[in-house]
Amino acid sequence: MQGLRIEGFQEERWQEIVKGVDVELDRGRVLGLIGESGAGKSTIGIASMGFCRPGCRITGGSITFDGLELTSSNDENLRQLRGVRISYVAQSAAASFNPAHRLIAQYVEAPVQHGVMDMSQAESQGKRLYKRLDLPDPENIGNRYPHQVSGGQLQRAMVAMAMACKPDLIVFDEPTTALDVTTQIEVLAAIKDAIRELNTAAIYISHDLAVVAQVSDRIMVLRYGEMVEIGDARAMIAAPREDYTRALLSVRKVREDKVHHAEEGDTLLEVRDVSASYGGPGGVPVLEDITLDLTRCNTIAVVGESGSGKSTLARAITGLLPPTKGSIVFEGKELPPSFKQRDKEMLRRLQMIYQMPDVALNPRQTVQQVLGRPLSFYFGMEGKAQRERVVELLEQIELNARYLDRFPSELSGGEKQRVCIARALAAKPDMIICDEVTSALDQLVADGILRLLQRLQNELKVSYLFITHDLATVKAISDEIVVMLNGRVVEHGPRDVILSPPYHEYTELLLASVPEMDPDWLDNLLHTRAGARLREGPISEQLT
């Protein structure tokens, strides 16, 4: 690819989203494309197949595949290429499989339609691949429909589908982003196997440098549709040339120092044997007998994978989902189970910040209105006093008075999250529940938010209940850690105890599954695991 330029139709005009990028990939090599959201990495990946999503167009440059110019090729030539010599693995397998056909039928489609092999050959090869990629019951899993298998399995089935015609190039478009860390490993291992076995070239797109490092020979860093740096994967991780890359690498090592420390016995919130279920008592239980204490000025991190019940815990504490059993005690006083029965003062002292700042701010209210409402609602503060306090709040979150009349759509993701924090602060709370507050943000921005939260704790002595799936975040901010699995607390204790050996079995699995910035990490891990137990199935299932 040379000088590639692609425009996208946004906000009623064409805007350039890829600004002259050169990519070169040799046979059998793997290139990692990495960048934050909006960097244009997906668009470039998909363009390598001569394809543009609706609403995009290639405006310049050339794409040459094995001597063939793709930008000027006709549709028929491109079609002959796709699926046979270049194939694609999408982010969401659940959406990318046709719900009307069995897995195996979708597997054989490309080889049979392109005349590479006949139906029975393709089917038996498919079963071999399913087995190779560690799918359970490889003989029969192909007869299932997409909605009948789990997300991680479906993603592996898609990798198999991409390998069907032994292509020269596979494009992996964020194939593990939507998965939990423990599932991610299984899929990553499958991908690595696939690439190795076919000796194919690949483009691997991700926003996570550590993941890319596991599979790539070379890495290209992109930002705002332009290349920042390209180089050998190992060399880049050992010694990045550009500041931006260095920033991506060094993420979450910095931490604002904690000034105040919790005093023993100064307990703010106690959760006692709380159970909760959706659909009332007798419904599906999602929390069982949770007990934890939060001391003033402390941060508890609740860690777990999706479905562990960590967000439900937040809902139970706030009273959005009244617990079926147990009690929640705030400063020695038992709280009514539902938020509807709690008084204004109580509601004020317990605030919440959410994962997606986009949907946590009313798009039709200005920053002034968003921050002003809690002030007038809780403190009856109006007019000039209110305005002054809002400016003060903005300064606390490192924004200024210029933001007062802006709407959320005029703010960046990080700024929105800061406004959400300020809205919580406006109520002068004792405790803030942070539900995955950094997960939807790009790494550098998330880092800034974490530092801000720590600084605010130092200044205002608030306590945090920090819910996250990301262990790096946990390491950065927590004083205590609660590890959850399937609605139960697996382990609970001070950070340094939990995060140093001897580990609890599940905590160890979680810790080991977080990709490290070491290109050999995956190989080493799989090697030790294979030695330890002969693949008795995913460990998370054994534990339940």
Place this chain on the structure above:
Amino acid sequence: MDSLPVMVGKRLVFGVVTLIAISLMIAVGVELLPGDLAQAILGQSATPETVAAFRRELGLDLPWYTRYITWLGNFMTGDMGTSLANKREISELIGTRLGNTIFLAASAAIVAVPLAVFLGMMAALYRETLFDKMISMTTLSTISFPEFFVAYILIVLLSVQWSVFPSISNIAPDMPLGRKLYAVALPALTLILVVVAHMMRMTRAAIISLMMSPYIEMARLKGIKRSRIIIHHAFPNALSPVINVIVLNLAYLVVGVVVVEVVFVYPGLGQLLVDSVSKRDLPVVQASGLIFAGTYVLLNLTADVLSILANPRLRHPK
């Protein structure tokens, strides 16, 4: 999620409940009406004796629930009572007219459904082309036209300017099929134009949303031929929404037929209903209204059941 028979059963029960609820509402409505229905129908000049006699005839002297239960029981056994206007058996009045209405609606549907689905798919597949834009403009105009406007334009063109078809469609049971078809040509054409417009727009929208889905993109990236993508990947998933569109429009057809019958003085059930409403001939209104409604409910039910059956996720449960 419930199993298939349970879902179908639930919808069936809901349909029946609906019909009963509506007929009940009518019965209660008569009761709650301010003033006296008999007086209102006969007019202010009627003597108290005739009003009283009329009340007895309507059964207004009985409590409404007795009246309702008797009526419902009779209706179930096919006895719909007698018309107030001309004292004839309602079942007799309705019999041939119902047949005529079904004949008209069916002949419109046979042409309209395949035509609309075909054109709608074409418009979706050749989206944003001149063909699509023309079709979109035309259908937008057509759905903005009242049925009677379409009907009169057709009369002006095909009956007054060029005398191709009669402007009044009179059919009799003993007519041969060819003559019958000739007679209903204009009303059927009116219905076809209106229904096709609606159905096409909905089909187009359904197909477009389908063609945007990631699995269609995946199929394209697998290098599958366009024709195969449409037949193999889009069609099985389009079945459910398209069936829905078709049956919903058939239900619409059942109602649209009322206006068209009046325009063409066609001896159908719609004409009878409208006449009876203006004469306030309640028993006839109630009977023919419920027949229309029953058909409509039945068609909606069919739409639900068929689209459940056509949905692969529901057909192959976990």
Place this chain on the structure above:
Amino acid sequence: MLRDVLKALLNAPWSAKLGLVIIVINVTLMVFAPVLSPFPETEVVGDVWEAGFWANDCTPEGIAAYECWDEINRDREHKVLLGTDHLGRDLFTRLLYGARNTISIALVTTILSFAIGISCGFLAATLRGWVDQGLSRFVDVIMAFPTLIFALMILSVVGTSVGVLIVVIAILDATRVYRLSRAVAMDVEVMEYVEVARLRGERIWWLMRREILPNTLPPLVAEFGLRFCFVFLFLSALSFLGLGLQPPTADWGSMVKENAGAITFGIYTPLVPAAAIAILTIGVNLVVDWFLRKAAGLRDEY
């Protein structure tokens, strides 16, 4: 704000501009009908079905159209632009008054139906529970029944008058508004900013008015246009069936009905009010279409 609207209008495609022009003309006619019309609403000014300016064979000699039209209008103070109706009233006058009556009734009905539909829909979405269940099941029952048939059955019981028409149609139509406003309110209600407001302790009125309503406005505005079209067509159909507005009130639907007989003589009088109905509906549809595309990017809705 106003500048934005004007700018958007200038950039609108020709179809939307056409639609807007149609709406503006209709509203003007509606408001100024008594001033603009040459005759009073029900005055008889000539013979039955006198030809309008389009006539080309109004006398056996087959003289030119405008001469024929001049002939008819020679002795009159005002000219009968579109001819006369089945009682010899001026069709143009009837058309203007018809605009006034039909459009204003349709508008009042639509507003009423929105008031009912939106308040019930928002209540159901914010309160959930039995309020939602009760309202939704009730609406299911009504919607399972064809609107026209339902209206006819009710009218046969309670009789026809303007008030009854407005209330009956508004209630039937409110079911559709309820469905939509409940659905869009549900979409907004699950947003976390609504949860924040709930957890802050805000009352339901605030939630509905300040958090939900502003964020559901675009689809509701578009729906208002579509519902207006529906109500308007529905009223016209009822009038056409002789069950809507009653004579001598001028109304487009009844005008078609009254003059229907003329068509077989090759006189196009009934087509004029029918076309008026169609043109206004197209106009509103064109604007709504543009609005929908603008509000939701390139969303394709029917």
